Amino acid sequence: MDRLNQAYRMTKRIVLTALLLAVPALTGCGLRKGNDYTTLRWVTYSPSGASMDAKEVIEAANEISREKLGIEVELEFQPSDKMNLMMASGEYYDMVFTSSWLNYFDRNAEDGLYYDITDLVQEETPALYESIGKYWECAKIGGRIMGVPILKDMGAEEMFRLNADYFETRKGMEIPERMDGLESVEPFLKAYKEDYPNKYPVAMDKGGIPGFLNFLERIAGGVIVIPYDQDTPVPQAMAIWDCEPLMNRYRTLHRWYEAGYIHPDAATIDSTDADLSIPVRFGVAWKGYMGYSNPAQWGFEVKTSTYEGPFLSRQSEQGAMFGICAACTKERATECLKYIELLSTDRKFRDILAYGIEGKHFNYLENGTVLQTQAGIDRYPANLYTTGSVVNASVSSVSQEVLSDPDQWKKVFEEYETDGIYSQTKGFYYDTTRKESIITSLQAIYSDYSTELRTGTSDPDVVIPKMRKRMEAAGFNELLEDVQSQLNEWMEKAEHEETESEE
Amino acid sequence: MKKPSQKNNVRKTGRKAPKARRDRELFAMSLPAILWYLAFCYLPLFGIFFAFKQFTPKPGESLLKNLFVNSPWAGLDNFSFLFRSSELPQILFNTLFYNLIFLVLGILIPVMLAVVLAELHSKFFSGVVQMVMLLPYFLSWVIVGYCLYGFLATDEGQVNHVLRMFGAAAVQWYQSPGYWRVILILVEIWKSAGYAMVIYLCAITAIDRTLYEGAKMDGATFWQRVRYITLPMLRPTIATIFILRTGSLLASDFGLFYQVPLDSNSLQPVTQTLDVYVYKALMTQANFSFSAAASFLQNAVGCVLLIIANAVVKKTDEDSSLM
Numbered sequence: 120m121d122r123l124n125q126a127y128r129m130t131k132r133i134v135l136t137a138l139l140l141a142v143p144a145l146t147g148c149g150l151r152k153g154n155d156y157t158t159l160r161w162v163t164y165s166p167s168g169a170s171m172d173a174k175e176v177i178e179a180a181n182e183i184s185r186e187k188l189g190i191e192v193e194l195e196f197q198p199s200d201k202m203n204l205m206m207a208s209g210e211y212y213d214m215v216f217t218s219s220w221l222n223y224f225d226r227n228a229e230d231g232l233y234y235d236i237t238d239l240v241q242e243e244t245p246a247l248y249e250s251i252g253k254y255w256e257c258a259k260i261g262g263r264i265m266g267v268p269i270l271k272d273m274g275a276e277e278m279f280r281l282n283a284d285y286f287e288t289r290k291g292m293e294i295p296e297r298m299d300g301l302e303s304v305e306p307f308l309k310a311y312k313e314d315y316p317n318k319y320p321v322a323m324d325k326g327g328i329p330g331f332l333n334f335l336e337r338i339a340g341g342v343i344v345i346p347y348d349q350d351t352p353v354p355q356a357m358a359i360w361d362c363e364p365l366m367n368r369y370r371t372l373h374r375w376y377e378a379g380y381i382h383p384d385a386a387t388i389d390s391t392d393a394d395l396s397i398p399v400r401f402g403v404a405w406k407g408y409m410g411y412s413n414p415a416q417w418g419f420e421v422k423t424s425t426y427e428g429p430f431l432s433r434q435s436e437q438g439a440m441f442g443i444c445a446a447c448t449k450e451r452a453t454e455c456l457k458y459i460e461l462l463s464t465d466r467k468f469r470d471i472l473a474y475g476i477e478g479k480h481f482n483y484l485e486n487g488t489v490l491q492t493q494a495g496i497d498r499y500p501a502n503l504y505t506t507g508s509v510v511n512a513s514v515s516s517v518s519q520e521v522l523s524d525p526d527q528w529k530k531v532f533e534e535y536e537t538d539g540i541y542s543q544t545k546g547f548y549y550d551t552t553r554k555e556s557i558i559t560s561l562q563a564i565y566s567d568y569s570t571e572l573r574t575g576t577s578d579p580d581v582v583i584p585k586m587r588k589r590m591e592a593a594g595f596n597e598l599l600e601d602v603q604s605q606l607n608e609w610m611e612k613a614e615h616e617e618t619e620s621e622e
Numbered sequence: 623m624k625k626p627s628q629k630n631n632v633r634k635t636g637r638k639a640p641k642a643r644r645d646r647e648l649f650a651m652s653l654p655a656i657l658w659y660l661a662f663c664y665l666p667l668f669g670i671f672f673a674f675k676q677f678t679p680k681p682g683e684s685l686l687k688n689l690f691v692n693s694p695w696a697g698l699d700n701f702s703f704l705f706r707s708s709e710l711p712q713i714l715f716n717t718l719f720y721n722l723i724f725l726v727l728g729i730l731i732p733v734m735l736a737v738v739l740a741e742l743h744s745k746f747f748s749g750v751v752q753m754v755m756l757l758p759y760f761l762s763w764v765i766v767g768y769c770l771y772g773f774l775a776t777d778e779g780q781v782n783h784v785l786r787m788f789g790a791a792a793v794q795w796y797q798s799p800g801y802w803r804v805i806l807i808l809v810e811i812w813k814s815a816g817y818a819m820v821i822y823l824c825a826i827t828a829i830d831r832t833l834y835e836g837a838k839m840d841g842a843t844f845w846q847r848v849r850y851i852t853l854p855m856l857r858p859t860i861a862t863i864f865i866l867r868t869g870s871l872l873a874s875d876f877g878l879f880y881q882v883p884l885d886s887n888s889l890q891p892v893t894q895t896l897d898v899y900v901y902k903a904l905m906t907q908a909n910f911s912f913s914a915a916a917s918f919l920q921n922a923v924g925c926v927l928l929i930i931a932n933a934v935v936k937k938t939d940e941d942s943s944l945m
Contacts (some may be wrong), residue, residue, distance in 0.1 A: 151911075206679070206681075207677070207679055207910055208679060208685050208688070209679035209680055209682065209683050209684070209685060209688045210682075211679065211681055212681065229665045230678055231680070232679075232680070232681055264936040325885075326936050381880065382777075383777060383794060384774040384775055384777070384796060386777050386796070386886060386887060386888075387771070387796050387866070387885070387886055409687040444681045445680065445681060446680070446681045446682030446683075461693055544705035553910075555703075555909065556699065556700075556702045556703035556912075557703075557706065558708060558904045559703040559904065559912060560706035560707050560903060562902065562903055562904075562905070563707065563899055563902040563903035564709075565706065566896070566902045566905065567887055567890040567902070570885065570886075570887050571797075571886075571888060572887075576797065576887075576888075577887065577888070584695070589708055589709065591707035593706045593707055593708060594706060
């Protein structure tokens, strides 16, 4: 035990020292000028580090960007802890991946880590400015644009992924394209449980159902929520226990757990991916997304059915963004924007960083979509949102047979206009300064209950009152008051601006 | 452990060679260790300032400037998140409860094992036992956690299979905190006893054999030999390990309390120790100042405890103390 502790502390020390020694060396790094082109250090996210062929692909992209813009990039793929460390130690970069869920944009921008591009982006890269349109709103802090949103699925649409071979062919049930709410899947669960009393139809691991909280705006790590549709003129921030729809969702999950639809150990299971027999899975995607439906992967036909959304909030729109380093010179910031503009307007160029090298990692299909080769899947797996505009990249098909709609994004963005459920408080962000110690303690308390709540393991009517008692003792009400007062202030300002623009 | 003997050597042998030369040689020998301590123990000490600063780095500037110039002083604010939790008494109780038990059992059981093993005549059997007991020490906690899950899983776990075989109802182990104090102690002893045993076994082997032979001739039984020869000779080793372990009374093995119970929410009342709490609080945000504050507090308390323990040992048996 001592040894392990020692080793743990030693690693901490080594990391600190390494930092100390490395920082002076690294600070000069990005400022190096190449022959007649600029090299930009661009750090993006990848949970597992760079893929095998990343170097080759980046060089292929650099060849084009050098010619077109006189810019090349040193693109680094870093896991989240490395990114946090990089930001926390003040390392130099030119562009960095930032978002509402990783390398938190609002806080970093508030702290002045990002370049204010409000004027620059309109003067220097009008095409980029044009293309983002109304989604600039989510990158604004105090009315100034502090980052470039990456156009992708801007709203969150939650769906069931059902085994159609079983439910439709064998059971004769119909899977509609749209279902109403999480509960609507219950007949399917019941049917499966009757056939297989010893198995569990719901794919549930300790992470819970993906996106099951998306119908709320969540503040301070989710302990405070703002429902989307409120009757009150001023939106109310409220505690988890006061939000009836959320409580009901937890009750539903617990009912499923009691009925044997959910594995009794779900709260300790890391992943259910390996169990292909599970007939009901969940996903968050967008209209026309085919990635869940590859029969070769699952061994049966998968049909998706949206059960709620798309929900659009500041958080959902901040799913992926570029931040430009505040320490950049004006010239370098401009070059970053130029590069982002090329990624957002030139499809062929964009496809390189998105999918790799044509012929090796992917091929174009006749309908204009992209099909990854096996080499592409193995050696340059695509996480589109980490390397620039998703909308400007070609759409990928699952196989020669399962084709995607090459124009899916147009439809997705149209759907956001027609069917999108918008948060009343879209644009509001909570400034956590001075309340961080409360939030931190609340996080610790929340994590004592959250896993068993979201997996249905515990009864919310028993557990949440306990959690409430502890949270209130740790200063919950003080935090809630602060959130509400900031929210009121923001509403007042927003209304004021509205009346001004009307005049 | 090694420092006092080194000191004694210097004193004894110093008379023979000219003192300065003698010291120079010793210094040269210990230089790598000194450099190591400087680089990894003393140099990073400036990190303590993280605990008292509201760390706000600016990109492109050095860590030192970010820490000392760009970050405002925060006083003791960084510590406050630790004291906000109404569960703090329980967290401290858990931390101390387990550590005290580990402190006692972690000495008692390995010493007993070592004493018994030293008496074994078959060297081969003794070697096999040592190896088998040492193996768990090299397993990572994550693996131990999943092995345990193999036993305690609700549906497929071995323990529940056996329970069902005897007609008893299956237990949802990961939702039943009552059992876990015992389970955690068993797991920790199982994993660490072998390693500690080897240390005591070494110490026993170093004891002069003639003492035992003489005792045997005088008709001393096994228990008498253990009571009057082995244990007194082991006292300095036990004291050293005791002192070192009291220094980490507030620290706890994160792997044991977080990975082994698979972070199960229901078990939180019995698994939450200070390290687990800090991890959970800071998991979602990379707040360096808060984590520095927590670890500073742990180490400061540990340092005080270590000095107290050392003083207590010194009072009872001067030769066994460290300083």
